[in-house]
Amino acid sequence: MFSRKHLYIVIVIACIAIACIIATVLFITESSRYSSNPTVTPTATVTSTSSTPIAGIPVYRGSIEHFLASYYYTLLGIPREGVIYKVYLVGNATAKDILNWYKSNLAGYEVVADYGINTISTPEGSVEWGAILFKKDREGVGIWALSGAPTKVDGKPGTVYCVVVGDIEKLTSEGITTTPVSEGLPNSDQVGGEEPIQRYPGSVMLSYRREEGFPTIILIEYGTTADISTVAEWYKNELQSRGWTVKSEGKTSEKISLHLLKAQEEVGVIINAPTNERKYTLISIHYGSYKLPSKDVESGTEPIERYPGSVMLKYHSMVISGIKIIEITYGTYDSVDNVVSWYRDYLRANNWQILMERTEDEGKSFSYTKESAVLQLTVSSKTYTEIEILYQGP
Numbered sequence: 001m002f003s004r005k006h007l008y009i010v011i012v013i014a015c016i017a018i019a020c021i022i023a024t025v026l027f028i029t030e031s032s033r034y035s036s037n038p039t040v041t042p043t044a045t046v047t048s049t050s051s052t053p054i055a056g057i058p059v060y061r062g063s064i065e066h067f068l069a070s071y072y073y074t075l076l077g078i079p080r081e082g083v084i085y086k087v088y089l090v091g092n093a094t095a096k097d098i099l100n101w102y103k104s105n106l107a108g109y110e111v112v113a114d115y116g117i118n119t120i121s122t123p124e125g126s127v128e129w130g131a132i133l134f135k136k137d138r139e140g141v142g143i144w145a146l147s148g149a150p151t152k153v154d155g156k157p158g159t160v161y162c163v164v165v166g167d168i169e170k171l172t173s174e175g176i177t178t179t180p181v182s183e184g185l186p187n188s189d190q191v192g193g194e195e196p197i198q199r200y201p202g203s204v205m206l207s208y209r210r211e212e213g214f215p216t217i218i219l220i221e222y223g224t225t226a227d228i229s230t231v232a233e234w235y236k237n238e239l240q241s242r243g244w245t246v247k248s249e250g251k252t253s254e255k256i257s258l259h260l261l262k263a264q265e266e267v268g269v270i271i272n273a274p275t276n277e278r279k280y281t282l283i284s285i286h287y288g289s290y291k292l293p294s295k296d297v298e299s300g301t302e303p304i305e306r307y308p309g310s311v312m313l314k315y316h317s318m319v320i321s322g323i324k325i326i327e328i329t330y331g332t333y334d335s336v337d338n339v340v341s342w343y344r345d346y347l348r349a350n351n352w353q354i355l356m357e358r359t360e361d362e363g364k365s366f367s368y369t370k371e372s373a374v375l376q377l378t379v380s381s382k383t384y385t386e387i388e389i390l391y392q393g394p
Contacts, residue, residue, distance in 0.1 A: 054086045055165040057141055058105050060098055063088035068160060074211045075219070076129060078144050083166030091158045095130050095145035098161045102132060102143045109134035109141060112168070118284065119257055119270050133171055140168030185223045185280035193220070196287045197267055198238055200224055200231050203283060214297050214313055214331075215288045222283040228271045231281060232256040235269050264291040264383045290383040292331045303391040304375065305346060306330055307339050310387060323392060330387040336363050339379050339387060347375075 053059050068087040073080060090098070096117050103111065113133040127148035134141040145161035164171060186204055193208040196218050203222040211217040224231060236246065236258060244260040244267070251257075258269040268286040298315035303326055306312070314329035332339060340363075347354070347368055352375065356367035363380030373393025380386050 054084060054163050057163055057165060059088060059163075060090055060093065060101055060161070062092075063090040063161075066160060068162060072146065072160075074213075075217060076131065076144055076146070077209070078162055079142070079164060079166070079170055082170045083164050085162055085164040087160065087162045089158060089160050093147075093159045095128050095147040095159050095161070098145040098159050099130050099132050099143060102134075106134050106141065109136045112140075113172070119255070119268070133168075135168050138167055139165070140171040141165055142171045185225060194218070195220065196265075196289075197285065198242075200226065200234055200283060202226075206282075214293050215290045218285070218287040220285040220287075222285070223280045224283065225280055228256050228273050228281055231271045231283060232258065232269075235271075239267070239269075261383065265289055266383065292333065292384055300328070301326065302328065303373070303393070304350070304389070307332055307334070307342055307387055309334070313386075322394075324394065326389070326391045328389045328391075330389070331384045332387065333384055336379050336381050336385055339385055340364055343377055343379070347377075 066087045066089045072078070078085075099114075099117075111132060112135045113131075115131045117128055117130040119128050127146050129144065129146035131142065131144045134143075142164040143161060144164070145159055147159040186206070189205040191205055191208040193205075193210060199205070199220075199222055203224040205220060206223050207219075207221040209217075209219040232249075232251075236249075239258075239260050240246065242262075244262045246258060247261050248259045249257065254273050256271045260267050260269070266288045268284075270284040270286070272282040272284070274280055292311055292313075294311070296312040298312050300312075300315040300317060303324075306328075307330060310330040310332040312328060313331050315327070317324065317326045319325070343366075350370075352368040352370045354366060354368055356365075358365045360378065360380060362382070363378065363385075365376070365378040368375040368377065371393075373391065375392075376388075376390040378386075378388040378390075380388075
C-alpha cells in the first residue's frame with residue numbers, strides 16, 4: 001500500500017531504471033508485493049501487505065497492515081505499553097462498519113465499553129472515530145477505528161483501525177478521550193485543568209486530557225442542559241469575537257460541529273444532542289496548539305540539508321532489500337514560496353534532477369533523482385509551513 005508520495009517514488013524509479021538497473025531491480029523485487037494496492041494519504045505508512053491476525057483476533061476482510069502516526073495514539077488514548085497491537089487499513093469501509101463487524105465476530109467476548117462514533121479535527125482534516133473494548137476473563141481486546149479525509153484510499157472512503165490485546169486493566173487504565181454516557185448531569189466539575197477557550201456558561205467539566213509536545217493537544221468534555229443550537233451559536237459568536245475564524249461547520253439533528261482557527265491554534269467544537277441514555281447536551285472540545293517548538297522533537301539521519309531554521313517534527317525510516325526509505329517532516333514560519341525557492345536552488349546546486357512538479361491544494365510537490373536515489377519533496381501551508389521529505393536510496 002503506497003501513499004501518493006510513495007506512488008511518485010515508484011514512477012521515478014521506472015524513469016531511471018536504465019541508469020540504475022541494480023537499485024531498481026532490488027526495489028522492484030520488494031515492491032512488487034504492493035503493486036496492486038491503491039494509494040493512501042499520509043495518515044498511515046506501509047509496513048506490510050499481510051493481514052496476519054493478532055493473538056487469534058480476526059481481521060476485517062481486505063485489510064492490510066499499516067503504521068499509524070503517533071499523533072493518533074495520543075489523541076485517541078490508544079495504549080501501547082504492556083500490550084500487543086497491530087494497525088490495519090481497509091478501503092470501502094467506515095469506522096462504524098469496522099466496529100459493528102467486530103461486535104458480530106468476536107465470539108465469547110463481552111462488550112465492556114462502547115464509545116460510539118465521534119468527530120475530531122486534526123491537522124489532516126476532519127476524522128470520525130470510535131472505539132470498543134471487549135473482555136473475556138482477564139483478556140481485553142480494544143478496537144479503535146478512524147475514517148475521514150486523512151484515510152481515503154484512491155480518493156474513496158477508507159478506514160484505519162488498531163487492534164490492541166492485553167490484560168483488560170492495561171486497556172482501560174490509559175483512558176479514552178470520550179467519556180461514556182451516563183444518565184444525569186453532575187452538579188459540579190468532575191475534573192479540572194487549563195481551559196484554552198471559554199466554556200459555555202453554566203456547563204460542567206466531565207473529562208480532561210492534555211498531551212504536551214508538538215502539537216500540544218487538550219481534549220475536554222462538558223455537559224449542559226441547553227440545546228445544541230443555543231450552545232453552537234454561543235461558541236461561534238464568542239470565539240469569533242476573540243479573533244477566531246470559522247473554517248468549517250456542520251449540522252444535523254443530533255450534532256453540530258465547528259472548526260475554527262487563530263494564528264497557530266485550532267479548535268474543534270462538537271455539540272452532541274441528548275440521547276436516551278445521556279440526558280444532557282455533551283460538548284467536546286478538541287484544541288491543538290501548533291506553535292513550532294524551539295528545537296527538534298525527533299532525530300535521525302537526514303539525507304539532504306534541511307531548510308535553514310526549520311525544526312524536525314517527525315521522523316520515520318526503514319530498510320527494504322538494502323534500500324533506505326526515510327520520511328521526515330519539518331516546520332517553519334517562512335512562506336511556502338520561500339521554502340520552495342530555497343529547495344529548488346539547493347537541489348539544483350547539488351546535482352539533483354527534477355522529474356515531476358505538482359501544485360497541491362495548499363502547496364507544491366516535487367520529485368527528484370540523483371544517481372540511484374529518489375526524493376519526494378512536499379511543501380504545504382498549515383498554521384505554519386510544513387516540509388515533508390521522502391527519500392529512497394543507498
